C-alpha cells in the first residue's frame with residue numbers, strides 16, 4: 334500500500350505559515366494536496382480539498398500526560414483516505430498555539446493512520462522580528478521550533494543582520510538538527526519543504542551533516558535559562574556501546590522523562606564498532622532501526638541529541654557513557 | 659449476475675468503499691464510495707443480471723452507508739444525509755453545510771446522524787462533550803447509544819434524561835446486544851468496553867492488536883464477533899455476559915489483523931476479512947477457516963450478509979467487491995462443512 338506523505342506546518346501567530354501553505358498550494362508542481370486547517374477563514378486557503386479541524390487532544394489509557402494524540406486528525410484523515418485517489422499528499426496546518434507533540438504522535442500511535450500515511454516532516458515558520466520575544470513568553474513558540482525538521486526564519490527583510498544572526502543562534506541552540514533557511518514572505522523552493530523524509534531512520538544522517546558535527550549544543554547548557562525553557566543536549570561516546578544496555582537505558586530515560594523530552598535522535602556504534610543503530614524519539618515513543626554497517630565517510634561514534642526541558646546533562650551524560658561496551 | 663457457483667462475482671470499482679450493505683429484501687447490494695457515488699448492484703428479483711446503477715450522491719466522499727428498507731441511507735463529507743431509493747433516486751434528509759456526517763445509525767425507518775458533537779434525527783439536536791464517534795439504536799428502537807470521548811450516552815428516543823456510561827478514552831464504534839441488555843463500544847486504545855444497561859456495570863475487553871471497527875452479533879445474540887486482532891475474537895454474552903470470561907480466538911494462525919466481521923444471520927458462521935484483503939469463513943469452533951478470496955494487499959473494508967443469509971458480499975479498500983450466492987457450490991460446501999461432512 335502506497336503511504337501518503339504528510340507535512341505538518343506550524344508557526345506562531347502571524348509568523349507566516351498560511352503564506353507558506355498558499356505558496357505550496359499555488360505553485361505549479363502538479364501535485365494535489367488535501368489540507369487540514371485549524372484556523373478556518375482567517376486567511377483564504379486556495380486548495381480544493383480543505384478541511385477544518387477542531388483540536389481534540391485525546392489521552393491514551395496509560396494516563397500519561399505526554400502520551401496524547403489528536404482525535405480530530407485521526408477522524409479527518411480516515412475520512413480523507415476514502416478519497417485517496419484525489420490527492421498525493423496531506424498538509425496539516427496547526428493553530429499558532431498548538432503543541433506539535435500530539436500531532437506528531439498521532440502518526441505513530443494510531444496504527445491505522447501509520448499503515449496508510451507517512452509523516453514526512455515538521456516545518457515551522459518563525460518571525461525573525463518577534464522570535465526572541467516569542468521564545469521568552471510563549472511555551473508553544475519554543476515547542477514549535479523544537480519539533481521542527483525545517484525552520485523558516487521568515488520576514489528577514491524586517492530585521493538587520495545582527496539581529497538575524499542572534500535569532501539563528503537561538504534557534505540552533507534550541508534545535509540542533511533542524512535545517513534553517515532565511516526567507517522573505519516564505520519564499521523557498523518547494524523541493525526543500527516537501528519530500529524531506531525527516532522521520533526516516535536512514536535519512537537521519539544523510540540529511541543532516543551537522544548532526545555528527547560536534548559544535549552544537551554543549552555551550553548552551555551553561556547559559557542561564559528559565560526552568561521551563563527548551564534546551565538541547567548533545568552527547569558523544571567515542572567508543573562502541575552495548576546495544577542491549579543502550580536500549581534499556583534509553584527506554585528508561587523515555588519512560589521517566591518522556592513528558593520533558595520533545596524530540597531526540599541518535600546514531601550509536603554497536604557490535605564492536607562495525608555496526609550502527611539509528612534511533613529517534615518523540616516523548617515516550619522510540620523508533621529504533623536494526624543494526625546496519627556504517628557508510629563510507631561516517632565517523633563510527635556514538636552520538637545522541639536530546640531536545641527537551643529540564644534536561645539533567647550530568648545524569649544523561651553519565652547514563653550514556655555507562656552504555657559503552 | 660455472471661457469478662457462478664462457488665466462485666464470486668467480482669467487481670473492480672475505481673474508488674475506495676466506505677460502506678457495503680444489502681437492502682432489507684436482499685435484492686440489491688449497495689457500495690458507498692469515496693468518489694461520492696453509491697453503486698447499486700441488482701442481486702435477485704426482476705432486475706437481476708442488470709447493470710450496476712451509479713448514483714452520484716455526494717459532492718465529496720461517502721463516509722457511511724446503511725440499508726433502510728428497500729433502499730439505503732448515505733452520509734457524506736458534504737454534510738448531507740441522503741436516502742437512496744431502489745431506483746437510484748436520492749432525497750436529502752439532512753444537510754449541515756461545512757460539516758461531515760461523522761456517524762450514522764438506522765432502525766426501522768428511524769435514523770440518527772452526527773456532525774461533530776451534535777446528533778440529528780431525534781427531534782431537537784442533541785449535543786455531546788466531544789465529537790461523536792458512532793451511533794447505534796437498540797434493537798427495539800427505543801434508545802440511541804452515542805459513542806464519544808469518555809464513554810457512551812444513551813438517549814431515550816422519545817425524549818428524557820440520558821443514561822451516561824462512562825469509560826476514559828475515545829470511543830469509535832458502538833453496538834447493542836440483540837436482547838438490548840448490553841452496550842459494547844470500541845475504543846481508540848485497542849480495547850472494548852461493555853456495559854450492562856440494567857445496572858451500568860462496566861467491563862474492559864482488551865488484547866487487540868489494533869482498533870476494533872467491526873462488531874457483529876451471532877447465534878441469536880449469544881456471541882459478539884469483533885475485528886482488531888489476528889483472527890476473529892468472539893465474546894460470549896450468554897447469561898451474565900462476558901464478565902470474567904475470556905473470549906474465543908478463531909483462526910488466529912495467519913497472523914494478519916482482521917478488519918471486518920459479519921455473523922451469518924442464523925447459522926453459527928462468521929465471514930471476515932483481513933488487513934491484507936483475504937476473506938474467509940469460520941464456525942464458532944476450532945475447525946480451520948475456509949478461504950473465500952485471496953489477499954490482494956488492500957484491507958477488507960466491509961463484509962455483509964443479506965438478511966436471509968443467502969448472499970455474502972465483501973469490499974476491499976482498493977475497490978474490489980466480491981459477491982457470493984447461496985445454492986452455489988461454495989455455499990453448499992460450507993453447509994456440508996458445517997455439518998462436519
Ligand SMILES: [Zn+2]
Nearest residue numbers: 397399400617
Ligand atoms: Zn507519555
